[in-house]
Amino acid sequence: MNIQSYPSKLLENAVEEFSKLPGIGRRSALRMVLHLLRMNSEEVKMFTKSIDDLKENVKFCKVCNNISDSDICEICSSKRRDTFTVCVVENIKDVMVIENTHQFNGLYHVLGGVINPMEGIGPSDLSIDKLMERVKSGQINEIIMALSPTTEGDTTNFYIYKKLKEFNINVTTLARGVAFGDELEYTDEITLGRAIVNRVKFDDAPSK
């Protein structure tokens, strides 16, 4: 359906606004807006209030930049976390993804993106200086670089790695290899090649 004429300017505005969201075309925007129109006024107020509340009151952790309801996020202020290990990620979502693995008990550092000259994002646009300050404080033994395995991710990895060289600190990166449940014949050559080169003894291989 190619929507050309809206029966109401108010409807058109709301559809326009929804279709600015990622992955939302005019068609799904219209579906969502018509759904909101059918909901009762209180429910709709709860919907818009949740967005306004988030936008107005959300904070970013002063230590790691993660989203938080207070000045220091729950992870950074926890007494049960290993404060000597810091995992560097691109964004908030990556923190959530890693937390859900329940395999990491250290702290995080959210960069806010990766170096991307094509989109005009340089090192100064990211919270790299803040990371260096954390390292300088001398409490960190290991930095885990957990950026996406893309050209931009690798560039950012390398940039930060170089900056960290002056400190006596371990810099590690996520293991690359065949993903759990993937069939070998559909694994790309680079990944498969690295998985062969970096093969592990059978005993060391995680059983799950």
Add this chain to the structure above:
Amino acid sequence: MNIQSYPSKLLENAVEEFSKLPGIGRRSALRMVLHLLRMNSEEVKMFTKSIDDLKENVKFCKVCNNISDSDICEICSSKRRDTFTVCVVENIKDVMVIENTHQFNGLYHVLGGVINPMEGIGPSDLSIDKLMERVKSGQINEIIMALSPTTEGDTTNFYIYKKLKEFNINVTTLARGVAFGDELEYTDEITLGRAIVNRVKFDDAPSK
């Protein structure tokens, strides 16, 4: 990704609210909310304002129930429309879809649903009485029933058809047949059967 722990209650609330919308799971809800978080405050205000404005100020046409910015919608108040023909549809979206065909120049009547005993929707929940009043006013020659070809749609068709019998009025329904671009082998038997029974002379067939 199975999202179990949110770094912020405000974020969780907003994600919950978005995932109430049709076709939106937790994952896309999170993606949209994080996008809103990256947008500047003014843009987000425009977004929530467009919803509040719609909900508070939208009107429903007093004649046909279509969504409108005024008491009588643009279609009903237009002087260029054929006021003797009324097309009965289920909802606002159907009006938009038919308008986009540019093949209909009459008026509409939005029922607000179809009779659906399973969901507790009876004739009195729909604007059927209002339709009858329009017919009684004596200005209408033809009623086109354009409901979905489902059991509920057919039930509603039949109910309205019976009520219209006392008036001297043509009641028509949308033609059923093979859809443009459909392959015959994938057309269901009922549709194909009807298309054969109701076959048209080659000259009469629409060329497009």
